[in-house]
Amino acid sequence: MNRGQFEEMSAQYLMKVEMPLKSVLEQSKLSRDDIYAVEIVGGATRIPAVKERIAKFFGKDVSTTLNADEAVARGCALQCAILSPAFKVREFSITDVVPFPITLRWKSPTDEGLGECEVFSKNHAAPFSKVITFHKKEPFDLEAFYSNPQELPYPDHRIGCFSVQNVVPQPDGDSSKVKVKVRVNVHGIFSVSSASLIEKQKGEGEDMQIDSEPMVQNEGRAEDQTKMQVDQEGQSSGDQQNEDNSSSSKEGASGEKQDPAAGGSKPKVKVKSIDLPIVANNIRQLDSDVLNNFVEYEHQMIVQDKLVKEQNDAKNAVEEYVYDLRDKLCGIYVKYITEEDSSRLTLMLEDTENWLYEDGEDQPKQVYEEKLDELKRLGQPIQDRHREQEDRPRAFEELGKKMQLYMKCVDSFKQKDERYLHLSPEEMSTVEKCVNESMGWMNSMMNAQSKLGITQDPVVKVAEIIFKIQELEDVCNPVINRPKPSVEEAPEVNDQNSGAHNGPTAKQGAEGKGSQQTKPGAKEMEVD
Known part of the structure; x- marks a missing residue:
């Protein structure tokens, strides 16, 4: 059978694709x-015949860039971005x-008929x-x-029965005026969330003014005791809404409020709201206690998942260390451990690997951490020797360069180099002494290290050499890098009234003591 024959046989079913589109x-009231x-x-939309009919219905090509999981993820990301201030x-x-x-139906024990009202129509905004x-x-x-059982995917259209008690x-x-708040939350769940009785205060008036919105009478009765009125309160986020726009809405559990709907000719009425x-x-919903228990159980599962993850991470860390150290014992660490120690450590790694897949398959996190510490006590010294051997020559070389640089500065000072004439002999002596001490320390450490084998722990560590470099810089840099002091020329002052003057400059001495000259660019000042 080819595709054409199959689509011809399925034509009556493929025609149903247009029904939900229409x-x-x-x-949506769109064209x-x-x-x-x-x-x-979705998977079924990839059928060529389905795509063809959808494209034909809308008169444009369809896009299939998302699968179901990606569509949900993109929608969640978009909603998060809309809510985020960042x-x-x-x-x-x-x-x-x-x-x-959704429809509400009501009846009290003394009512003869039933009243009902559709409180949420199809495609009503939620929450x-x-x-x-x-x-x-x-x-x-x-x-x-639910108003239309035939539209439901489930045979039972009942939601539940809610009894409003203590009405007098x-x-x-x-x-009595009873205000009942019904709500569809963000998850689409219907509930009767609260009820309150509006009670007139004694001696304040004969009648209570009712809300000014249009009244909807009970279908079964026409008396006031069965009248019902709906105040709509829509909100797109959360539960913060004005619970009653009417003039006689509740003002708290025991608050009082005057009814502004009463005209000037009618006495004002004080009322209070009593929660029912x-x-x-x-x-057909879970009780709040059951829901709270499920939420608490979920939290417990989250904690348990965290513990299991930590346990698996600890186990994986042991396994990873076994594989890594065993490979390096035959590679870059082979020179830094004796043959006897290498054989003993290799055997220990094999025993640990076997333990992981037998008795150690399911152990507490602490057991894996202790096993890892036990392995590291043997493996870490080998790793340290390898790292020290690789980094020590570079550290000593850096220390030698620093000492050579400072010794050149000392020699230049001794040769009266103009760059260092502003420095005192005591300061340069301190620099020279520090360089000599560092040189003696480096030579002694290098000699001691050369006498040790590569499988032995080092005499000096790279961290100590770096500390010595820093110590040398702290002493020498402030002296060597000190800038020359700036020289300012003192102004010459003449006293024309007395004819006296400060001593002649060198140039004045050459040209005669009686002459009074000023250097080019110098300022002349007269003093009375």
Whole structure:
């Protein structure tokens, strides 16, 4: 069977590709001309017949540059960049929506009929909160369910039942205003998050003014006690929203507020808000305690994962050290260890390797660290001897260059070099003494080191030589590099009134004591 025959047999199924495309255009209220680019993601979209029908529907070529994992990663990265203050991105409008409409149904024990209202329509923005106002005299139940069961991928359309408790009538016998807050959070989970009863204060007025927004009556009853009102509060981030835009919204657990809706001819009414308990029954969600336990369990697993990672890292460090040291014992370290010590250390490395795959397969982190320290006590001296042998000649050479440089400066000073005439003999003597001491120390160390074998620990370490270089520089550099002091010519002062003058300059002495001359460029000053 070729591709053409297969697509012909599958034509009735391939035609269904256009159905979700038409639906999404209708729901988004966009036209094909409004679509700038089409990116298809997922394995089935790679089928040529599917791509062909999608391209034909939108009238443009489709792009297949992402697989499903990359699409999620790119979306997460974009959302993080939008939220981060450290990145600047283009203005994107990303709004999550409620995929399936949600309806609330209610009834109190004395109600004869049921009332219901669709609180979140299809493609409603999320996260989102709404405050619903009921007029009730007794506790009542709120049943939440998905409005269109046929659209659900799951057969049960129920969400749960929420009982609002402790509802009582007003002191005068009227129905109480009960404000219920429902919310769809950022994860698309519906909940009745809070409820409060608005109570009139005694002796402050006869009637309470209700909210000014349009009222939606209960479908089963028309009395005030079953009236319901919805205050919408949308927000695109978090839970910070104004919970009630009406004039009689709650002001706290026990706060008071005057109703500004009351006109000048009507007395002002003081009210207070009382929080009401909500009991969830037959809810298709986990209780908060269960969720908290799962979160705590997740934290424990994170800690456990960290411990396992540290254990594996410690084990891998032992294995890596065994392989690395064994290879170098036959390579660059072969000259720095005796044959007897090399055989004993090689045998120890083999025993450690066998232990790792037998008894040491699953040991605590501390056991691996102790095993690594035991190996390093034998391997580290070999590594140190190799490093010292490689770096010691360069360090001694650097020390010799420094001493040679300073001795040249001392010799130049002794020969009256103009560069060093501003230095005192005592200072140069200190430099010479320090250079001689360093030279004697270097010669003694080099002689002692030459008497040792390459498999023995060194007499002097590179760190000591570097310290000696620094010590020599600290003594000599401040003296050798001191700049010459700047020479300023003193101005000549003449007293014209008395005819006296400071002693003649050399040039004046040659031209006669009676003459008074000034050097070119010098300033003349008169003193009274």
